[in-house]
Amino acid sequence: MSEQELTKYANAVGLVYDYSLPVRYPLAAVWQVDGETVVTCAHSVILYTEILKALRVRFPSSGREYSIKSVVFHPKVDKAVLKTMAKHGLTDPVNGLPLQKHNVALLKLSPSANELSADEIKEINDSFEQFVPEHEAGLGGSLAEIELPLVVQTITNARKVGTVSILDERNRVVGKLFCQNGRATHAYYHNLVNEMAIYQIIRHKFNGSFYFTSEDEPSWTTVTEISRPIDMLLIESLRRTDEMEKMVSIVGGPSSLFVRVTPQPNFDILPPDSREATKLIWPFLDGGTPLGMMWQVAGIDDFSIYAAMQELVKTRQISYFEAPFVKGGDIVPLPLGVKTPLSPNDLVTALWVEDASLAPLLRPGTLLGSVRDLDPSHVLHNIGLPFEAAGCPIFKDGTVIGIHCGAVPPDPAVVAPDGGFHQMIWVEQVIECLKSAGETTLARKLTLSGNGDETEVSGRFGGCRQVARIQCPKCGRSSMDEPNFCKGCGQRLIQDSDYKGPIARKTKAQTRAKTRLVGKTRTRTGPQIIRPVTNAKTYSPALLAMTLVLIFAGAGAAALAMIPKPNIINTSPVILPNQSQAWLATTLAEFTSGPVVMHDKNYVFTGRAKFGVDVMAKQSFYMYAFLVQNSGKVILHTPSSAANDVVLDAGARYILVGDGLEKIPLAKAVTAFGCDNSDGTEKILLVASGMKSDLLTMSDPVAQEKAIEQFVNRSLQLLSCDESGNGVVVDAKELGEHFFDDNKPKNGKFGSSGLMGREVYITQVDVRHKKDPTLDSQLPSNITPGNTTPGNTTPSSTTPSNIAPTN
Template identity: 30%
Template sequence: MESQTENSGQEVLGSLGWLVDRTNQQVLGTIWLADNSQAISCAHLVVPYSTFPEALQVSFPATGIACGVKDMEFHPDFDRWMAKRIVGQSGMVPSYDLISQHQNVVALKLTNVLKPLDRDLMARVNAALILPVPSQENTLVSGQAGRIELTSVLQTLVNARNYGTLVLTNDRNQTVARMFLEDGKLTHAQFRNSRNEDAIYRLITSEIERFPFHFLPQSEASWCNFPPMVKSTTFLLMEAYRRMEEQSQLVQQLGGLNAVAVRVTEQLNFDLLPEEWRPLSAYIWNCINPEMSLGSLTRSLSLDGYSVLGSVQTLLSSGQIAIEQREAALASSSLPLVMSVESHLTNGDDVYALGIDPYSYQPVLMRAYIIEEFWQGLEHHMVSSASLPLELAGAPLVKDGAVVGIHCGPLVQEFGVYGDGFEPQLFISVASAFTCLGLHLPKPGLSGAFPAVPDSDVTFATESSTALSAVNAASSAKVAQSNSNPDMRATGSSDSHSTMRSKSSMETREISAPLQKFSSLFGSIKGAVDNFKKVPPPPAGQFLQAQMLRQTISSNKFAKTPDKTEFMTGDFVKFEVKTFEECYIYMVAKPSTSQPPKLLFPYTYDEDQKIEKGISITLPERVTDRTSGNHSGSGKHATAGVFIPASPGKEDVYLIASRKPLFEAFTMPNAEQIIADNLEECCRDVPHASAITLAVGVIIMGVEGDLQAIDTSQRVNILCMRMSHTR
């Protein structure tokens, strides 16, 4: 039985593949087989190729099979026009805005025919994807530089007191990194999603060996829209060089980038770690869950390579991880995976991400947790903790033995929103894949697995054991070559794929087997995620739910915080509010101090709009004059959040959900004070995050003015949020 389980787990790898640009052999992302002739991936990966799919290749590294892409079926709600616009306007690659596009899913129709890359195709690809090179008249200097030479180029430009942007590009002249120099100093830098000092350290320790570059003289740059660096350029370059040198030594000491870090304890023991390495080590520990290669770690996180490998060395020295070697992923066939929409996904659930690393050919298996069930209030869009290399965008996420989601990539604009220690990642429910495949979702109570495949549909399989042996031998040879050059991109070649043939029947494969041995391992992030579990769906009649977002006095970010949080002086609090009924929302704050109550939302008459069911909004979110049209707010201002004062007490916020507009009542003299007092009295016994239903007449009792437009008999739902603070 053990051997059968092991074989079953190994066979899953044959269902995982890479999406490859045939013109430069770049691995764009990950695909997985959904049926006999279709694969699922992320739509943003293929948008630039939508008019010439023949420029793409799908390679299954575990079997050695390769095939072409015949057509693409985007999700109907994926905005291809907007995606193409983002591609055209993106200042840098990768474009993280593409990752967060709604319904970022595509079904690829596969073919066994790989058309030759003729001149016409190459010309079309180049015209679409290669950007023009700036003319020599507009550049001061250009060339190519390795990571060591790059520091010399920077120092030369700084010493010459040049003003302008040093641009590093890829082979298609797309900007990979950029640095602004001003009067003998490096002031701004960007690389991927990192800025300034972090960008320089990450760039110098990255996997990229050489950079085409050019320098554009300019007195200022529009992209420098964030604070400048504080460190001197000389110190910065010396520190970057030191990190690069120490990273090289760590790679040798740890056995190379293909070596795999494996957890050997269930929980992280901070007491065994040097104090200066504890935060970074916890960050890395959350990604080694249960294991990950060193190369994948350095490419998965917004950290420089030295910080990643230094943390690995620290964890290894403390005895909490081990370093092992892994063989390449091998399998005998490529068959579809089971998809399921029956597994209910909620905050705190664990899922597994599956893939194959294109640098080492090794399998990738990462346990992650669901952090947000409805990202931006969108159905099928969720947030997980699965930090993976960008080449694993499109990887399947597995729960209960079946695929339940598609990994898209990092939500860099939301780093820090969910807390520290991990980088939130977007994934989309497999229900969206059903739509791309033209399938109806299973009815409740029926199996959520993919339906039986009709006879005579094509599939991918090696023709004989002899052919399989040849494929495995070829794969082993590639692995040996990649081990000698760990930064080599591994892709299948167009002339090495096996032929496709019909089968009288087609099986799908469940994925539980390779996960069973990891079922007892939980990351240190698990407890943190549990703190953010949403309450069950609201009782009948409750219109709203709210999640508190806290910004401490020492931070510039708002992060989600548990309901039982004890707030501190100087904190700002916002609320992520989700609607369960179509309604108008009014937010009233009743401070514990002598400060008067305030209507925090809506801000103006124009913004007193009905909010649709299922929408999530953050309140309050800006500062503005409350004036509009013929009405005046008497100079009132909405605040950017609820401020926690110095004196101990409790701040109350009331969220009123009404089917009809009530803003007129708040424009009357002293209305905010009167309504807040009424709410305090009526809601005195209502617990935090609970709701009560009252008649409008009760909450506006005592307000004087022209209120004829307001129906005082209608009932409204009031959600009470209470924030206590003792210091």
């Protein structure tokens, strides 16, 4: 089915509104699965659960309008967290709100759509006012009575320090300006920041309200300060608004649509000040994004868009597009593609309807892969859509395969694909919603495979089971584990969508044991006591108990009673070897344009350094390297497969890099690890053993992940005794179930130098790096570090380096 043929379903695609507002503004898109059931995103309606009378569903193509009699949320969605996030979103931006798991809701329609009485409107308004946090009494008022430029000038002239919050008619904060010392230093408006935000706020001429709150610094932004004086920005805003009126006569109104005439823009024939804007809007010139909504997806203000569009029209690089006319008629429910296979790079199309023009709009794109491993229901795609299109259907091969949720903010260092990153939810979750609501007959009807086959289609093996691969700007790898963090180096790729508020913490506390962070890994709270060992440096429980008694003796019996009971860890002896007894020695290797420079373990890299870890094996053993990511997730980096799980030779040197572990001298060029330009510490856990790990042969990925987490948590507990940095030696049984192959002989010795069968050596390498301020003016590096071939010269360290490839 061609893209244009999908417009036959436009009558079944509508919008949901807050009908109590004087200005009709869509909350989200909806689409029908049967005569009285529509699908949308749960986050769009979660705050209306108790006041459904405020909502109306309208199908622009047919002009039909309905009220809502009930709502059914997905059985697995955390409504408490979602509602808390939505409340928070009324006053501050919450990027992760549309991206929560199982963000699906079914709305049951009623044909009656009566007008709201004054009392009902007051009830609805009062319901929302309880969500708005209290703010100090002072400067505030209606923007219908006093224009925003005058408000900002009044505050900056008085040299007030604080934030001006701008609210729409529903009392939602849509933008903020932070003022300090007569300047506006920070600003945001929806997805725009600083100068662009101010220009767009002034242009939109709000009829809502504002209030001023005193605060010493803005807690709601991390972008750089605005450099231009506020008076200059206000004058420029008014100039842009005036110029817009002229350009509208040339380019067209907010519902105008355009398509590209050439595959790529010709920047040479464009004015220099229009080239950057052209680059940003070019992916959206496919006839699916109205001109008045382009700012929501391109990230620049209307004036910049219109100025670039004017030049593109003049140079005939784009042409006007006429959306297909859809005749109003019976609404045909959309077919669900529960059986349609999904894979990265699949071509898909989003269908939504603009309210102003009544036009069905199509935007093509591709699937990128699932958001998380073992989670085929939450999938990334690159179809950029306006805010009001959240909830619209996404098609593949003529059937609906997903529900568009919203944009996924990438890390600033990551180069996003054309259109950016966006999330959809696999359509099987609609079926799960129906079944939870008791509508099994409808669910079965929608999942019949057709063609005379009355077998219900199962979604067990459906969805997208390949994780999205996003190129890491730090190490150059493409993550195959989950796209939030690079599997190779732990670099954040897309921003976290999990809610960190108090409700989320409370919910997690009810299902997990109390934990605390040690480094980046969870471990149980309480003192960690290790039994003493003869002829070895140890921590004695008796000594610890005596110390506690001495400390608290003066506080009396009441204070002693308040001391928590220690959490005793029953372990075999933990041996703390000296430097000569350590199984391996590590050195930091810095890859430069010249020779490789070797540094000791306390060295701090600067800027975007490239590095590896030089490992000297003092005896033969199997070695496993784990990367502890900034997110707390742990990844088994080396070896990458069971075939590479081999014994290291005693006396040999190896280099741990992005590719894995390579023996020195190198037989090939390698890909180094890379630091981003920030302050931080990367943690690498090294494990040496005479027994081969069973991890790489485990067929169950869930069991494998659990075994890795169990092992690393336990290792970090034991390493907490290591003050010298020489590591610890423990018995294998202390490191968790299934980590070592149970079939290996436990007491035998094997290997070229005779390995001890049960002992395991654990150590940690901390790679510290700091920010280089001179790089602030440079764009973030998005270049893959590539193959690093160090020169065959002696580095400037006293430790010789022979990491060059052999000839």
